[in-house]
Amino acid sequence: MRDGSRRLAILDQLQAAGGDLDTKRLCDVTVEITGASGAGIMLMSGDTQRGSICSTDDVSALIERLQYDLGEGPCVDACRLDRPVAEPDLAAPGSIRWMAFTPPAVAAGARAVFGFPLQVGAVRLGALNLYCDEPRSLTNGQHADALLMAAIAGQAVLVMQAGAPDGQVASELEARADFQYVVHQASGMVAAQLDVSVTTALVRLRAYAFGNDRALVEVAREVVAKQLRFDTRSGEDDPAP
């Protein structure tokens, strides 16, 4: 199928649901056309992960969350390298990469992962990510469909944001997004506890989560709930590694 008719077929499916386009529909259609087990869309700016704007299931949400926490994985690479990234057998990869990302992703059931850059012209917005629950490659047709889907999703993100009041993130983008605001609240708290910058505080939070094999967002929630402190006033051992 040529690009033009592929695009029409995809747009047809997007419209089949009726009503307004939302980020969830973009992910759902991606799963339908590629036969993947799940999909998610992550926003990035430069090398910074902004968070997930949608995911179809718990596993794809975890895949996005792991990449946010660890700064590595298929989306991060797709966006950074500006090209599609594929790992058809995550449990037995051809080359060693994503040392921190891979074990928990495989444990959660992701056996193949794919990342496609979300790009409009020279503007890089993030990446579309797919996973399969068995080792497999995408067919040429599925690969082409996913590429087009990423292009459409990039346009859709811009169209949604174009309608937002200046200084605000579009409500359509926020609707199913996980921008991990609690992590930033915790960074502010830890910065005050240790009298360091928020950037340093975030590094400490990440290091603690990684060192204790925990999700950054869980650690952040404990800090915000005042169950975990990073200074010595807690009376426990200093939890910072």
Added chain:
Amino acid sequence: MPREALLARTLVELADTLVDDFDVVELLTLLSDRCVEVLDADTAGLMLAAPQGDLRVMASSSEAMRVLELFEIQSQEGPCLDAYRTGERIVNQDLQAVNGRWPRFAAEALDAGFHSVHALPMRLRGSVIGALNLFRSDAGEMTDADVHVAQAFADVATIAILQHRAAQEAQTINEQLNRALNSRIIIEQAKGMVSERLDVDMEQAFTTLRSHARNNNLRLADLAEAVIAGTVPASSLVAPAPEEATDT
């Protein structure tokens, strides 16, 4: 250089300007120069519609004052304005015979030594963004082949400009999105700092920041940034009375 070679060279040059460092004026200047070389025209120029809708000259093969004035008049009347408004080609206009249609333009053009004029719309599907203007010093007609080549040049420029505009727009929206995400993150960080320093929960921290911003006529995002930077210490803020903060 034979005409085919000139044509081919022009198209390659045009394609070349479409890659890195695309500059609209550069593209249009190249195009107007090539129109004079390739087509049977003595002077060529391009006018684009400004965001307010009025036509402005963007490029001309001649910098002579009289020529530039001919373009300027056309923001009021003339073949470019008509081609832009109707989206139709206006070719082979004998300036001796069009006095009634464009009195001021025709008189000035004849004064400048031109006898015929053509205007081709810069159009893609429904949208017209400007017009290509060709002047000749004699009154002879342009061949059909030349009209088609001129329209092809105008079409290439139109596609390039529209693509460039779309790319710029994408860039702008993406920057807005990133600014919005950044200021939201900074506000969350400041809430965390205030929450820790004043020993209040996140909601009270937010109320504290918001009322301080209002009382001091500051944008919330700017105050948050100052709190993060330490220029407005979180400990210096005053939490509103509890009944105000927790009132539901």
